[in-house]
Amino acid sequence: MLKRIKADFHIHTCLSPCADLEMSPQNIASQAKTENIDLLGICDHNSAENVSALKKAANKFKIQVLPGIEVTTQEEIHILALFNKTSSAFELQEIIYQNLPGENDEETFGMQVVVNEKGEVLHFNKHLLIGATSLSLEKTVHLIHSLDGLAIAAHIDRPTFSIISQLGFIPDSIEIDALEISPLTSISEAKKRYPSKLPMVCFSDSHFLKEIGNGTTFFYIETSSIQEIKKAFLNQEGRKIVH
Numbered sequence: 737m738l739k740r741i742k743a744d745f746h747i748h749t750c751l752s753p754c755a756d757l758e759m760s761p762q763n764i765a766s767q768a769k770t771e772n773i774d775l776l777g778i779c780d781h782n783s784a785e786n787v788s789a790l791k792k793a794a795n796k797f798k799i800q801v802l803p804g805i806e807v808t809t810q811e812e813i814h815i816l817a818l819f820n821k822t823s824s825a826f827e828l829q830e831i832i833y834q835n836l837p838g839e840n841d842e843e844t845f846g847m848q849v850v851v852n853e854k855g856e857v858l859h860f861n862k863h864l865l866i867g868a869t870s871l872s873l874e875k876t877v878h879l880i881h882s883l884d885g886l887a888i889a890a891h892i893d894r895p896t897f898s899i900i901s902q903l904g905f906i907p908d909s910i911e912i913d914a915l916e917i918s919p920l921t922s923i924s925e926a927k928k929r930y931p932s933k934l935p936m937v938c939f940s941d942s943h944f945l946k947e948i949g950n951g952t953t954f955f956y957i958e959t960s961s962i963q964e965i966k967k968a969f970l971n972q973e974g975r976k977i978v979h
């Protein structure tokens with residue numbers, strides 16, 4: 737049976753240097769509950785180290801979590817990578833770390849806090865998570881798909897770090913699964929502005945608690961799996977997305 741799932745696949749935690757330190761697992765889960773969100777995607781910049789903590793915290797609120805990463809490609813394009821399994825996100829993370837030069841400067845960019853489900857500090861991530869990887873857009877999307885993940889071009893309506901801002905267009909040769917529109921632009925406006933056959937979704941890109949719920953998309957799917965979401969993107973077997 738198909739269920740109506742309210743989803744936000746673009747949530748940062750206190751691991752992202754630009755996110756508020758209040759973005760702890762239990763705060764995020766509790767705020768998502770208040771907003772009646774069923775399914776969260778946790779996508780910190782170039783890392784998935786808080787995904788397990790989020791899963792545990794969200795479990796108490798009966799909210800499901802898709803492990804994810806917001807990858808910064810060589811072209812400075814942000815791509816959301818979402819998986820069924822945390823181990824797949826960690827596999828991608830390993831490749832990212834091998835291709836991500838530099839160390840974080842907390843004073844300049846902010847703290848990168850790895851926490852447990854209670855929000856207790858485990859350690860501080862040292863990588864320059866805000867930086868760009870040396871992975872090309874093509875290579876990034878290929879890697880995500882080889883790990884059975886979804887690749888979504890992030891906030892394509894934003895003036896920075898988007899496929900449109902960096903390339904000026906969406907290349908047909910890149911097999912992106914969907915385009916994300918920020919809450920600043922309506923889907924109907926985005927469809928006029930960015931004519932594309934690709935499905936469009938709206939997520940919040942929350943860096944602060946109060947932003948959770950600002951951008952969501954409804955999915956009619958059987959289970960909260962990557963396969964079902966893919967079917968919804970392709971309008972297969974009754975699966976669909978609704979704004």
Ligand SMILES: [Zn+2]
Nearest residue numbers: 806814890897
């Ligand atoms: Zn981004």
Ligand SMILES: [Zn+2]
Nearest residue numbers: 746748806941
């Ligand atoms: Zn983001």
